[in-house]
Amino acid sequence: MTAAHPPHRPEILFPLFGELTKLPGIGPKSADLLERMQITRPRDLCFTLPNAVIDRTRRATITGAPLPGVVTVEVTVGLHQPPQRKGRPYRIFVTDSATEFELVFFHAREDWLRRQLPSGERRLISGRVEIFDGRAQMAHPDYILSVDEAETLPAFEPVYPLTQGLTQKAISKAAAAAVALAPELSEWIDPTLLAREGWPAWRDAVVSAHEPQDTAALSLQDKARRRLAYDEVFVHQVTLALARATARRRKGRATVGTGALQEKVRAALPYSATGAQDRAVADITADMAATRRMNRLLQGDVGSGKTLVALLAMLAAVEAGGQAALMAPTEILARQHHEALAPLAADAGVRVALLTGRDKGADRARKLSALAAGQVDILLGTHALFQGDVLFHDLRLAIVDEQHRFGVRQRMDLSAKGALVDLLVMTATPIPRSLALSQYGDMDLSVLDEKPPGRKPVDTALISAERLDAVVARLRAAVAAGRRAYWVCPLVEESEVISATAAEARFKTLRAALGDAAVGMVHGQMPPAEKDAAMADFVAGRTQVLVATTVIEVGVNVPEASIMVIEGAEGFGLAQLHQLRGRVGRGAEKSTCLLMYSSPLTPGAQARLEIMRETEDGFRIAEEDLRLRGAGDVLGVAQSGLPRFRIADLERQADLMATAQNDARAYLSHDPDLSAPRGKAIRTALYLMEADRAIRLLSVG
Incomplete structure (x- = not known):
């Protein structure tokens, strides 16, 4: 979506979605360079924050300044010393309130230098001073200003990330012009949260983040930056909460088990289930018994007993007269599930079949016809389960195992397979809470955090x-x-x-x-x-x-x-x-x-x-992994559908994600179509952050 406005984008945002080339100093060539940095509109520049700051506060003298370093000082211009030989520097001697030092220029034109720095005149200069052969030198000052212009130099100058071919001056000028286009917007953050955190309004936060007054303004704790980071994660959580609400509005079917088959299997087990397993089964069967569709994630550490939970959930579907399917990512795993589950299911008189890409011809046809006729209760297999010709008699529950590479979109495709099918996603990859919320925030979460008895360290x-x-x-x-x-x-x-x-x-x-x-x-x-x-x-x-x-x-x-x-x-x-x-x-x-x-x-x-x-605690290991490697690596961003935030730092601002999820879910529960005043402000935020999916969910609402 470039300069063309999508339906209903609020008019107040139009300037931020205009063409970059309308900004001062940005021609077609600079615009191409900015595009490499994923900057294609003024809005993107507003969200590209400085990553460093140069202190250009004025000093009376370079004496006592930490050198080498940037110094800003008023000087009297003295003698010009043009180079004697080609390739030598042009030197100009200047004096501040306490000492003399040199300005050094390479390949500079003498007439230009004499115009900029006439002997006997006062100038404000700012640049990096180094000691060379015992003498202080400033090579190619960043700024040479007359005393009248001195006020235009900011005390702290923002430094932006660059790509080859772009200069700091060009990007700073363009960013300042983009920030000037930022309008005052109605507040979308919960007022209590805003007051508690002491966050500025959106426009003030953008202005403040682009005009850092010291290095502390670059920290993740800076109020303006933290507010802008929260905006990103909040919009992401609103999108997920809308997806969740849309899924919940879809009619489900009440699948109410009798518990009889579950009891038979539990009685045949040589051990009893853990408290965590019992809680997860209770969550899942309660979701299945409700008239809305289940969309739940079962997260368990290695060896926490997800397979038993899956079986008990599938038995609830069979008890209610329906079928269940369990999809594993590999054939080895699908076969293993079959070996583990078939004997337990047989104890309860439940018919289990295995379908993989290896089933061909008559064998496959036989399995498919039994499935369609309702002669198979539980079907195990790989993604072959969801090919077009696989027809169930009455699929009630679909379980996807070990799919941390299974994004929101695939989950939506999958749950479309059966009429009103309940969906359970299982993963043995402990995911830190912040990532679980950003990756699976549209789902309800059950965690198996106990090891079954008998597991030795x-x-x-x-x-x-x-x-x-x-x-x-x-x-x-x-x-x-x-x-x-x-x-x-x-x-x-x-x-x-x-x-x-x-x-x-x-x-x-x-x-x-x-x-x-x-x-x-x-x-x-x-x-x-x-x-x-x-x-x-x-x-x-x-x-x-x-x-x-x-x-x-x-x-x-x-x-x-x-x-x-x-x-x-x-x-x-x-x-x-x-x-x-x-x-x-x-x-x-x-x-x-x-x-x-x-x-x-x-x-x-x-x-x-x-x-x-x-x-051996998988959740502690996952948190450490996140700290050491970053979110993209932990989930494999390419496959994960993990949001790419410009400002928020998922590793170090994890707390924002949980706050945002609670706020988004709570707000949508009483204003589901975002029509109240705060709801309208949230709509504006969705357009500002280009949360297209959320906007589509609202329009189909």
């Missing part, structure tokens, strides 16, 4: 790659004692082929050390049937060591495996290390995780490995 040790032989020797002893181990090969960014080659090389060396029969291998380049066979051998104990790439990161469940070796651990992110470690510690044996690293470690890698050694 995993001993984690750091070990240098130089001690590889010692690790192999320990592994040989463990294998002789009948233990099972994973050996994860280093992560090779962007190349599954190289990762596979590394895995094959390690597979050969371990077979040589431990015996051919003891070692299996699985990596992403293998044909699916070979992968399954290798996994089956490891599960059954026919092989005792499984060499793998990160294909085993999510969900592989072999309770007998009690050793995890991660080679090149310094190359993995915290979330990945945590997921990999979660593959052990599932059975009766004491488990160990060895993080092998190559020296020297970067400070970031050192910090990651230390956190892994200190804690």
Whole structure:
């Protein structure tokens, strides 16, 4: 949306959405350079804040100023000394109230310099002063002003981010002109919050952020900046709250289970569910029993027992006479869900089927016709479940497992599959609360924060790659004692082929050390049937060591495996290390995780490995990961649909996200179509921030 105005954009905002070239000093060439910085309208310049400030407060003399540094001082111009030879500098001697120093110019024209700095006259100059050969020099002053013009120089000058070809002067001038276009707008922030935080009005905040009076004005705590950051996250949360409200207005179906099948499964379990599991099941079944559609996220740490919660939820759908579907991201995981759930479901007399891309021809046709006839109660599979020819008899509940790469749009597509289907998204990736709110703010949240009984802590040790032989020797002893181990090969960014080659090389060396029969291998380049066979051998104990790439990161469940070796651990992110470690510690044996690293470690890698050694709490690990790497990396921005904020800092202003969510949901509950005075102001904010999706949701309302 360039200068053309979308329907109903308030007229008061038109100047901010005009053409950049109307601003002073911005021609077509500068406009192209600004476009590289995602600046295409005056509004974008208003939201591009200075990232530094130059102190140009006047001093009487350069004596005592911290040098090298920028100094602003009034001087009397003395002798001009043109260069004797080509390539030498032009020098002008000047005197302030206490000392003499030199102005130095390279390749300058003498007539211009004599006009700017006539001997005997007073001038205000500002620029960087350095000591050179024992003498103070200012090379090419930033400002040379007559005494009458001195008032025009700001005491603190903002410094903007640049792209090659743009100058500070050009962007400062354009930003000042853009800020001058910012209108006074009605307030959209909750008045109590505004008063409590002491935030300025929107226009005052923009002006203040572009005119920093000291370096403190650049901090995240600065009231003007904090207000502008809040505006961004608030508009994002209004968008999510509108999506949630729209989803809730869609008629759902009351799916009320009898509890009979759930009771049968619980009775057959060798353990009882945790309090967190019981709470999650209660949340989910209450949502299913309501007449609006469920849109819930179940977040649980590695091994917190999401699979049982999913099964109990699906049984509620079956008890009510309907069907349920569970979609996993990979075939290995879908098969594993089938192996885990089918026996439990069979105890309750529930019919479970598995559908993956591997089902072809008559076999696939048979499954599809049974599904359409209602002879399948629970369907497990990969995204193949949601292809056009897969028709359910009466789908009540769709569960998407491990989809932290599943954005809001895909969730909306998915829930369109069945008439009035309830949707549950599960993830074993603990996401810090601020990110969960920004990523899944349109959903209701249940968290599994207890480990099921019997899960033992995993001993984690750091070990240098130089001690590889010692690790192999320990592994040989463990294998002789009948233990099972994973050996994860280093992560090779962007190349599954190289990762596979590394895995094959390690597979050969371990077979040589431990015996051919003891070692299996699985990596992403293998044909699916070979992968399954290798996994089956490891599960059954026919092989005792499984060499793998990160294909085993999510969900592989072999309770007998009690050793995890991660080679090149310094190359993995915290979330990945945590997921990999979660593959052990599932059975009766004491488990160990060895993080092998190559020296020297970067400070970031050192910090990651230390956190892994200190804690197994996935949520604490996720918060640390966010602090160390930033939001984009934690979720993988490209896939995550994470908002790209210009001002708000998701890592360090996490508190704003929760406040914004509470405020947005509370406000929309009593003014759902934003028609009251504050609601109209919020509409203006949506147009200002180009929250197109929210505007569409309102217009279809």
